[in-house]
């Protein structure tokens with residue numbers, strides 16, 4: 001029997017996938033259980049959610065004890081999306097972060113220069129996206145925390161050294177290391193519909209040093225050797241400013257969000273830092289980002305932008321367009 005999950009449920013499920021700690025996961029699971037359509041088709045999923053809730057409550061206790069001892073990596077999401085760079089050694093992960101953000105991670109032509117994951121903000125026009133640099137993945141090594149970071153991401157950049165004959169095999173190794181951990185790098189993001197333990201992640205394959213004449217052949221070899229047809233591929237030469245900007249654009253556009261400015265009633269508009277909501281996101285999605293209570297108490301909104309009269313009143317289901325200006329009323 002099909003589960004027929006509602007868009008609200010799917011939103012809650014997405015928030016659960018993106019949760020950064022046990023506390024947040026518990027809140028999301030409780031919400032999912034309360035709004036999941038209750039019928040035969042969802043019996044298995046409901047049982048699964050209850051089991052997870054129980055396990056997560058236990059995790060929450062041990063997480064509190066453990067976080068004092070071991071290093072835990074929590075990267076609160078900022079900007080239009082969380083983008084995690086993964087790849088084999090020397091494939092250009094840190095160089096990409098160094099070129100597109102103000103951070104200065106160590107970039108070097110010997111392997112294992114990056115030991116810890118680290119976030120940095122990438123500007124795009126007046127918006128930003130969060131890039132997370134990570135240590136390399138090989139057939140013998142994958143940092144234990146890495147799978148968790150990737151599973152909570154919005155987008156994965158899988159780096160491929162276009163100048164190296166090892167790149168196809170190195171890249172296939174990375175894909176299979178994650179696959180072994182129920183994390184599928186592919187063309188869309190979210191829990192697998194048939195198996196709730198599997199998470200899919202939209203992946204952009206970034207071939208660095210793509211000015212190497214044999215880069216195309218190596219990419220072709222990769223495509224033949226593995227089932228990577230779902231990946232978008234972008235070729236970059238990081239010495240070339242135009243190529244770097246094309247990568248910046250590709251990352252932002254792949255996140256598929258729209259920018260929205262806000263104003264308080266009677267106050268001037270805030271054009272400093274836009275909020276971002278998923279494309280086809282609504283007034284309610286915006287209100288949720290501003291403040292949970294605001295989303296609950298929202299009566300209506302006034303909007304200036306595309307396809308509306310200036311200052312038109314709209315409800316919480318109104319779909320936002322890029323660069324809309326919105327005044328939320330409670």
Ligand SMILES: Nc1nc2c(ncn2[C@@H]2O[C@H](COP(=O)(O)OP(=O)(O)O)[C@@H](O)[C@H]2O)c(=O)[nH]1
Pocket residue numbers: 087088089090091092093094095096106107108109110111112113114136159208209210236237238239
């Ligand atoms: N010329 C050039 N060098 C690159 C490019 N991408 C990476 N590199 C170099 O490759 C080496 C390894 O890059 P790094 O970012 O440290 O790899 P990581 O191990 O994946 O973080 C560094 O010397 C980079 O400058 C590129 O597109 N062009």
Ligand SMILES: [Mg+2]
Pocket residue numbers: 093094095106107113114134135
């Ligand atoms: Mg590095």
